[in-house]
Amino acid sequence: MSEVRGAATGVERVLPYAMVFGVAAFLLYRAQHFEFTAPVDQVGPDSWPKLILYMIMATSAFEGARRLLSARGVRSGSAVVPTIESPFEREPADMRVVFTCVAASLVYLALFEIVGFFLDTVVFVLSLIWIGGFRRFWTALAISTVTTLLFMLVFLRVIYVALPIGTGPFEWLSTSLMRLLGVH
Amino acid sequence: MHTLQLLLAGFAEVFKPLELLMMFIGLLIGMAVSIMPGLGLVMGVVLALPFTYGMALAPSIILLTAIYMSGTYAGCFTAILYRIPGEPMDVPLLWDGHAMTQRGEAAKALGWALVAALTGGLFSTAVMTTLATPLSNFALKFGAPEYFAAVFFGLTTVVALAGTSIPNALISLFLGLLVATIGTDSTYGTERFTFNSPILANGVPYVMVLVGMYGFGEILIKLGQSLHIEAPAARASTKTRFPSLRELWELRATFVRSTLLGTILGVVPGAGATITSFVSYAIEKQYGRRGDKIGTGIPEGIVAPQIASTASVAGHIVPLLTLGIPGSGATAVILAAFLLHGVQPGPFLFSNPESTLVVYTIMASMFVAVIGMCLMGFAWIHVVVKVLTIPQAVLAAIVIMFCLVGAFADRNTVSDMWMIVIFGTLAAVFERYKFPISPMVLGAILGPLAEDSYMRGMITYHRDWTVFFTQPIAGSLMALSIVSLSYPVVKALLARRRQTTAAVEYPDL
Numbered sequence: 001m002s003e004v005r006g007a008a009t010g011v012e013r014v015l016p017y018a019m020v021f022g023v024a025a026f027l028l029y030r031a032q033h034f035e036f037t038a039p040v041d042q043v044g045p046d047s048w049p050k051l052i053l054y055m056i057m058a059t060s061a062f063e064g065a066r067r068l069l070s071a072r073g074v075r076s077g078s079a080v081v082p083t084i085e086s087p088f089e090r091e092p093a094d095m096r097v098v099f100t101c102v103a104a105s106l107v108y109l110a111l112f113e114i115v116g117f118f119l120d121t122v123v124f125v126l127s128l129i130w131i132g133g134f135r136r137f138w139t140a141l142a143i144s145t146v147t148t149l150l151f152m153l154v155f156l157r158v159i160y161v162a163l164p165i166g167t168g169p170f171e172w173l174s175t176s177l178m179r180l181l182g183v184h
Numbered sequence: 185m186h187t188l189q190l191l192l193a194g195f196a197e198v199f200k201p202l203e204l205l206m207m208f209i210g211l212l213i214g215m216a217v218s219i220m221p222g223l224g225l226v227m228g229v230v231l232a233l234p235f236t237y238g239m240a241l242a243p244s245i246i247l248l249t250a251i252y253m254s255g256t257y258a259g260c261f262t263a264i265l266y267r268i269p270g271e272p273m274d275v276p277l278l279w280d281g282h283a284m285t286q287r288g289e290a291a292k293a294l295g296w297a298l299v300a301a302l303t304g305g306l307f308s309t310a311v312m313t314t315l316a317t318p319l320s321n322f323a324l325k326f327g328a329p330e331y332f333a334a335v336f337f338g339l340t341t342v343v344a345l346a347g348t349s350i351p352n353a354l355i356s357l358f359l360g361l362l363v364a365t366i367g368t369d370s371t372y373g374t375e376r377f378t379f380n381s382p383i384l385a386n387g388v389p390y391v392m393v394l395v396g397m398y399g400f401g402e403i404l405i406k407l408g409q410s411l412h413i414e415a416p417a418a419r420a421s422t423k424t425r426f427p428s429l430r431e432l433w434e435l436r437a438t439f440v441r442s443t444l445l446g447t448i449l450g451v452v453p454g455a456g457a458t459i460t461s462f463v464s465y466a467i468e469k470q471y472g473r474r475g476d477k478i479g480t481g482i483p484e485g486i487v488a489p490q491i492a493s494t495a496s497v498a499g500h501i502v503p504l505l506t507l508g509i510p511g512s513g514a515t516a517v518i519l520a521a522f523l524l525h526g527v528q529p530g531p532f533l534f535s536n537p538e539s540t541l542v543v544y545t546i547m548a549s550m551f552v553a554v555i556g557m558c559l560m561g562f563a564w565i566h567v568v569v570k571v572l573t574i575p576q577a578v579l580a581a582i583v584i585m586f587c588l589v590g591a592f593a594d595r596n597t598v599s600d601m602w603m604i605v606i607f608g609t610l611a612a613v614f615e616r617y618k619f620p621i622s623p624m625v626l627g628a629i630l631g632p633l634a635e636d637s638y639m640r641g642m643i644t645y646h647r648d649w650t651v652f653f654t655q656p657i658a659g660s661l662m663a664l665s666i667v668s669l670s671y672p673v674v675k676a677l678l679a680r681r682r683q684t685t686a687a688v689e690y691p692d693l
Binding site: 012016017020027030031034035036037038041042043044045046047048049052053055056059060062063066091092093094095097098101102105106108109112113121124125128129130131132133134140143144147151155159160161162163164 | 234235237238349351352354355358359361362365369371372374375376377404405406407408409410575576577578580581582584585588589592593596598601602605608609612613615616617619635638639642643646647
């Protein structure tokens with residue numbers, strides 16, 4: 001498994017459980033400080049979240065410990081490894097590509113209201129097509145421009161959603177385009 | 185009013201222009217997304233969700249249900265003709281379907297798939313339509329403990345069938361339930377886990393979890409997997425040839441077995457079309473008259489999985505309508521559409537004539553959808569399979585845009601788009617560490633219902649938690665939940681014991 005591209009290895013096998021446990025412990029601390037007034041014989045709004053958090057901590061501690069023991073070569077005869085054969089097994093994803101795509105999305109969202117929907121989306125769609133491995137630039141640019149215009153048309157004229165027009169010169173560009181699309 | 189009368193009234197509604205148009209569009213979308221590897225029917229309903237915001241309830245649900253229904257069928261074309269499974273549920277169709285194609289029997293294989301989808305879809309819809317009113321009457325007896333137990337049962341079966349390790353599935357589920365607690369608590373008005381953020385004060389809309397994890401996240405994973413699909417080697421004919429009556433009669437046992445299995449498994453939360461399809465194929469291989477020949481290109485290998493996957497649709501829809509509990513990703517999106525229209529599915533839907541008509545309109549639409557998808561598959565599939573020629577990178581970019589702009593359209597706020605990216609990234613991380621996504625999504629959707637019934641139960645019975653186990657219906661459902669959770673553990677223990685015994689008896693092996 002460790003030789004498969006993108007598969008979890010070594011410390012990574014235990015890390016997620018430690019992180020989940022840590023986050024749950026922090027949230028449990030927060031849950032102890034919810035402000036409310038409940039009758040003495042009744043459960044408060046912290047009851048349900050605390051129950052969930054205890055379950056998360058117990059499950060992640062169990063699984064983390066089991067993986068730690070099995071990683072150290074201890075025979076895990078006493079531990080139950082309840083796995084199910086699944087038709088959903090698939091090739092692991094290359095996380096570098098995934099995070100490049102996430103980074104592109106974050107930049108897109110950060111600029112969404114500044115640059116406006118049109119320009120921001122054209123560049124974003126173009127970058128996604130590029131990340132996806134499509135390398136014909138002019139075709140990709142044409143596709144991203146047409147796709148963005150179609151999105152604008154559908155969302156502005158069919159679903160009636162006000163898309164951001166941006167600020168400064170971007171606002172002028174967006175409003176000109178919207179005029180062309182018949183949106184006033 | 186009698187079920188049949190209600191159903192006829194439903195048919196009258198379905199044949200109105202807008203409803204019919206939505207069904208047509210839904211069937212087309214369902215076909216297109218299900219033959220495209222990397223999309224899938226859940227993605228189809230997720231992407232169509234924003235377009236339902238401005239529609240009335242009935243056409244919205246008809247659109248989504250039609251996508252769901254035809255999504256279980258159209259994948260058979262690419263699986264049988266090109267050996268490209270559009271969805272995991274189509275994988276069993278490869279083995280026998282494509283083997284028949286290689287022998288020059290593609291038209292016949294497609295004919296068997298069509299008859300199977302038609303039979304499974306119609307039978308299961310008829311059974312579920314008949315059971316809808318009795319089920320809703322039964323559900324009316326549910327108090328808080330029973331509702332909690334029903335939701336608990338749904339969630340535990342999702343965990344048990346999530347297709348990965350049970351601890352990972354449990355953590356995923358608990359995280360989903362935890363996400364649902366963010367925001368202002370409905371009983372006491374207390375802010376929970378909001379960190380003084382006004383965005384979080386209203387909670388995390390489960391639509392964002394749903395679209396983020398099933399839509400955006402799925403595409404991130406596909407991009408990470410290089411979006412590799414093999415292009416069809418040659419243009420195969422999409423012509424369909426129906427089996428003769430004699431051939432159908434010979435496979436009667438397979439038809440009956442798979443239809444019943446698909447319908448029953450459909451009701452089980454978590455057992456989506458994929459699991460149903462695989463189980464039906466395995467059962468046919470084990471108990472079928474020609475089980476030993478399954479995999480070599482015989483019709484039973486097409487009929488069994490195809491019937492079961494299409495039959496599972498009605499099996500999933502009716503518990504959603506009568507109990508308000510979705511058992512699969514697609515029904516979770518349909519639940520979201522109901523809630524976005526201010527309607528809570530459940531037994532009370534049957535208590536007023538207007539909403540009862542909506543329910544039976546949806547059921548009638550399922551009958552029409554089954555027939556419609558078969559007709560469209562028969563006549564137009566050669567047009568629909570052309571989506572395979574769209575570059576995957578372009579398709580991925582378009583889907584991501586649908587997810588983001590669709591999220592923005594819900595409340596006109598960029599914060600919802602941020603949530604999509606956060607949950608999408610989480611889905612990719614889940615995939616890497618083999619945490620299943622479905623339990624988290626269903627946890628986020630059912631969390632408020634679970635908490636509400638838990639709180640009501642605890643308040644009504646003065647903190648006596650045994651009430652969830654001692655009431656007859658609730659206790660039975662809790663017992664079933666424990667069985668469903670224990671089953672994979674017991675199975676793993678038995679497998680290990682067998683391995684240990686074999687190692688002791690045959691140390692040289």
